[in-house]
Amino acid sequence: MQVSQDMTMARAKASATTVVEARGLDKSFGSVIAVDKADFEIKRGEFISIVGPSGCGKSTLLRMIAGLTPRSGGSLSVNGREVTGPRGDVGVMFQKPTLLEWKTVIENVLLPTALKGRVSEADRSKAQALLNLVGLQDFAHAFPRHLSGGMQQRVALARLLKIGSDILLLDEPFGALDEFTREHLNLELSRIVSDANVTSVFVTHNISEAIFLADKVFVMTPRPGRLAAVVDVPFPRPRELSLLANPDFVDLVARVRDIFSKGETA
Ligand SMILES: Nc1ncnc2c1ncn2[C@@H]1O[C@H](COP(=O)(O)OP(=O)(O)OP(=O)(O)O)[C@@H](O)[C@H]1O
Numbered sequence: 001m002q003v004s005q006d007m008t009m010a011r012a013k014a015s016a017t018t019v020v021e022a023r024g025l026d027k028s029f030g031s032v033i034a035v036d037k038a039d040f041e042i043k044r045g046e047f048i049s050i051v052g053p054s055g056c057g058k059s060t061l062l063r064m065i066a067g068l069t070p071r072s073g074g075s076l077s078v079n080g081r082e083v084t085g086p087r088g089d090v091g092v093m094f095q096k097p098t099l100l101e102w103k104t105v106i107e108n109v110l111l112p113t114a115l116k117g118r119v120s121e122a123d124r125s126k127a128q129a130l131l132n133l134v135g136l137q138d139f140a141h142a143f144p145r146h147l148s149g150g151m152q153q154r155v156a157l158a159r160l161l162k163i164g165s166d167i168l169l170l171d172e173p174f175g176a177l178d179e180f181t182r183e184h185l186n187l188e189l190s191r192i193v194s195d196a197n198v199t200s201v202f203v204t205h206n207i208s209e210a211i212f213l214a215d216k217v218f219v220m221t222p223r224p225g226r227l228a229a230v231v232d233v234p235f236p237r238p239r240e241l242s243l244l245a246n247p248d249f250v251d252l253v254a255r256v257r258d259i260f261s262k263g264e265t266a
């Protein structure tokens with residue numbers, strides 16, 4: 001009795017900490033193997049970066065976790081439930097902000113709430129608080145066309161946070177922006193997600209960016225898209241941009257680059 005109780009508790013504890021679990025996860029598009037037998041776990045509160053060259057299967061992996069692309073084989077669960085389609089506990093953000101041009105910033109943030117039912121005063125205050133969080137406190141009633149690309153992506157981030165999913169999947173969310181804006185938004189993103197205590201999976205093809213943001217880096221190599229390595233990132237948080245020049249950081253960048261050159265010659 002005691003043993004079975006202990007086992008139940010141990011299982012409950014394990015499922016409380018592992019939020020995404022993939023075993024032998026496969027995806028083919030015809031003869032193209034986009035993701036080849038990936039095995040991984042993501043724990044609650046972790047920030048994972050997925051890095052790899054164009055076409056190695058990063059977006060496909062993310063879209064499978066989001067339930068937007070069905071897998072071809074293997075198993076995949078999120079919060080202990082098998083992934084069979086899009087779901088409320090997972091929020092996704094892509095490279096383009098996809099805001100409604102005829103709605104104000106705050107109405108855009110409240111759109112998913114409005115689609116589900118009535119927007120309460122509490123929803124409005126929460127949306128305003130999220131706009132403050134992403135540095136857009138003065139733009140709640142502006143229209144998207146009055147905002148820069150980086151500001152529009154912040155609106156998309158506030159909209160994503162308003163949904164309240166505990167897992168955020170971010171597919172090169174700042175990829176279309178210049179380097180200065182991207183660095184700045186990456187810093188803000190890491191602050192915001194650690195405050196919000198969510199689990200994040202961030203796709204990029206930039207090695208420094210991947211390492212700078214993450215607790216663990218999933219390194220993918222192409223043809224076929226393989227999860228070649230999971231690299232732990234040991235630097236404490238909060239991180240400052242000066243970390244980019246730290247010799248240990250530079251070494252880690254070289255290590256990840258090395259995995260690519262080995263993956264490509266294999
Ligand atoms: N809907 C699809 N139909 C057919 N092939 C696809 C589809 N989506 C992706 N692929 C193929 O799967 C492979 C992986 O694509 P994916 O978009 O996941 O790469 P990626 O790593 O995100 O690349 P990028 O950095 O360019 O965004 C590529 O060879 C691509 O051509």
Ligand SMILES: [Mg+2]
Pocket residue numbers: 058059060
């Ligand atoms: Mg992609």
